[in-house]
Amino acid sequence: MRDQPILAVLGAGSWGTALAALAARNGVTTRLWGRDRAALAAMAQSRRNQRYLPDLELPAALAYEPELPAAVRDADIVLIVVPSHAFAAMLDELAPLLGPDTAIAWATKGFEPGTGRFLHELVAQKLPGRAAAVVTGPSFAREVAAGLPSAVTVHSDDEAFAKMLAALLHAPNFRAYSGNDVLGAELGGAMKNVLAVATGVADGMQLGLNARAGLITRGMNEMLRLGLALGARPETLMGLSGLGDLVLTCTGDLSRNRRLGLALGQGIALDEAVRQIGQVVESVVTADEVSRLAEQHGLDLPIASGVRAVLHGEVTPVEGVRMLMAREQKPEYPQGLFGNA
Numbered sequence: 132m133r134d135q136p137i138l139a140v141l142g143a144g145s146w147g148t149a150l151a152a153l154a155a156r157n158g159v160t161t162r163l164w165g166r167d168r169a170a171l172a173a174m175a176q177s178r179r180n181q182r183y184l185p186d187l188e189l190p191a192a193l194a195y196e197p198e199l200p201a202a203v204r205d206a207d208i209v210l211i212v213v214p215s216h217a218f219a220a221m222l223d224e225l226a227p228l229l230g231p232d233t234a235i236a237w238a239t240k241g242f243e244p245g246t247g248r249f250l251h252e253l254v255a256q257k258l259p260g261r262a263a264a265v266v267t268g269p270s271f272a273r274e275v276a277a278g279l280p281s282a283v284t285v286h287s288d289d290e291a292f293a294k295m296l297a298a299l300l301h302a303p304n305f306r307a308y309s310g311n312d313v314l315g316a317e318l319g320g321a322m323k324n325v326l327a328v329a330t331g332v333a334d335g336m337q338l339g340l341n342a343r344a345g346l347i348t349r350g351m352n353e354m355l356r357l358g359l360a361l362g363a364r365p366e367t368l369m370g371l372s373g374l375g376d377l378v379l380t381c382t383g384d385l386s387r388n389r390r391l392g393l394a395l396g397q398g399i400a401l402d403e404a405v406r407q408i409g410q411v412v413e414s415v416v417t418a419d420e421v422s423r424l425a426e427q428h429g430l431d432l433p434i435a436s437g438v439r440a441v442l443h444g445e446v447t448p449v450e451g452v453r454m455l456m457a458r459e460q461k462p463e464y465p466q467g468l469f470g471n472a
């Protein structure tokens with residue numbers, strides 16, 4: 132890889148735009164690709180992403196490329212920031228376009244819809260033999276774009292690549308840590324979106340701060356149990372990508388997943404809530420995949436499966452809360468910290 136690598140960021144929504152702007156400000160040669168050609172042209176002209184990040188002035192050095200082959204040509208690193216439902220198709224499009232040494236990174240949070248496969252599994256299958264890293268952690272795009280202090284983490288099996296990508300993103304108000312637990316980092320980022328719906332529902336129903344804290348803590352227990360069953364490391368789940376992002380998304384009203392829960396808790400229908408939010412709400416698909424993985428591993432995750440049931444209209448938010456509260460009484464940790472709930 133060149134000393135001064137070229138970065139292609141794919142996905143010009145809130146997070147792709149914020150990350151591309153950050154990298155360009157750091158002096159990294161950065162091209163931003165998005166599927167909406169007209170929106171990209173408007174961004175190039177106005178140096179604003181009017182729809183997703185209207186308050187951010189985009190750096191003059193950021194380049195915009197509406198053609199995918201041109202966006203990734205000669206790129207050393209391709210950073211994918213499209214929603215999880217578009218991730219597999221994006222990899223298929225990239226496969227014939229990339230040179231053998233191009234490294235892949237992604238900041239998408241979720242699984243492959245319908246299979247529960249992790250995004251790193253898709254990357255290994257569709258673009259094998261390359262350095263691959265996930266960028267994750269508690270980071271609302273709006274706050275990063277505003278230059279507010281944030282901390283994220285970059286995980287890769289290739290530790291040198293994780294460190295290198297973290298260094299490219301690291302900035303005075305943006306701390307980028309690194310690690311080598313890709314599965315753990317991905318699981319935390321995906322699962323917190325589902326748990327944020329639960330705290331949103333409780334807050335939308337005005338159930339109080341005790342309920343919120345209880346849900347966050349028992350939600351963390353669910354994340355740990357599923358994560359450990361899948362082979363994640365506990366320190367990853369207790370770090371930025373797990374606990375950090377769980378706290379942010381369960382408490383911060385900038386979270387679209389929390390806002391979905393708030394709306395459901397106030398009696399607004401799912402379709403209408405998603406329409407009002409107007410951006411990707413990953414939990415709508417991720418809830419199914421978390422339940423699928425839990426079932427495969429024989430785990431009972433009552434909060435995550437309650438969210439899935441509410442999203443499918445199988446129970447109302449009121450019934451969901453009643454079911455959680457009516458579960459049998461038991462020790463907090465029946466089989467040690469990571470025992471079954």
Ligand SMILES: NC(=O)C1=CN([C@@H]2O[C@H](COP(=O)(O)OP(=O)(O)OC[C@H]3O[C@@H](n4cnc5c(N)ncnc54)[C@H](O)[C@@H]3O)[C@@H](O)[C@H]2O)C=CC1
Nearest residue numbers: 143144145146147166212213217239240270271272410411
């Ligand atoms: N917004 C945030 O604060 C953060 C978002 N993320 C994750 O980043 C990913 C992207 O989210 P956002 O940028 O926030 O979403 P967004 O809703 O702001 O933008 C989504 C973007 O994806 C594009 N898109 C949708 N379908 C596509 C397809 N089939 N092919 C190509 N592009 C497509 C849209 O045109 C839009 O530009 C999600 O997985 C999200 O969980 C992660 C950390 C922070």
Ligand SMILES: O=C(CO)COP(=O)(O)O
Nearest residue numbers: 268269270271386387388
């Ligand atoms: O992942 C995020 C912050 O880390 C963004 O959360 P939402 O997708 O819920 O807005």
